[in-house]
Amino acid sequence: MTTITKITVLVSATVLCLSLGSLIILNNSQRRQEAKPPVKFDSLVRVAVLNGCGREGLASLCARRLRDEGFDVVNGMGGNADSFDFDVSVIVDRRGDARKVRMIADKTGIREIINQHSDNPYIIEDIVFIIGRDWDTLSLFKEEGKD
Secondary structure (H helix, E strand, O other): OOHHHHHHHHHHHHHHHHHHHHHHHHHHHHHHHHOOOOOOOOOOOEEEEEEOOOOOOHHHHHHHHHHHOOOEEOOOOOEEOOOOOOOOOEEEEOOOOHHHHHHHHHHHOOOOEEEOOOOOOOOOOOEEEEEOOOHHHOHHHOOOOOO
C-alpha cells in the first residue's frame, strides 16, 4: 500500500468517525429537546410582576415561577410597585381578556382583580401582578410561607 493510499484511507476513516460522532450528538440533543415538558399555559400571556410588600426577592422568585409555567414576564426579574403598602396581592387586568386573567388567578390563588384596561400601545403587559403582604397565603409561594 502506498503512502498516498494510506493517508487517503486514514483521512476517510477520520471523516467517517467525525460524521458519526456529529450524528450521535445531534440525535441526543433532539431527544433532550423532545423530553422537555409541554408549556402549561399560553406563553402569550404577558405579565409584569411588582413587589408591593417590600419583602426582598419576592418579585424575582415570582417571575421565575411564572416563567417556568410558560408565562411571559415582561419586566425582567420583576420590579417594585410604587409603594410597599399593599396588604393584599392583586391582579391588574390591562387588556380585558378574562381567559388570561383566569390563568394568572388560578396559578397564584389571587382573587382580587382590578380592571384597568388601556389601549395605550406602549403598555405591553396584559396583566400586572402586584405581590402584597399576604404573599405567603398565595398558592404560588406556598413553600416560602413556611419560615
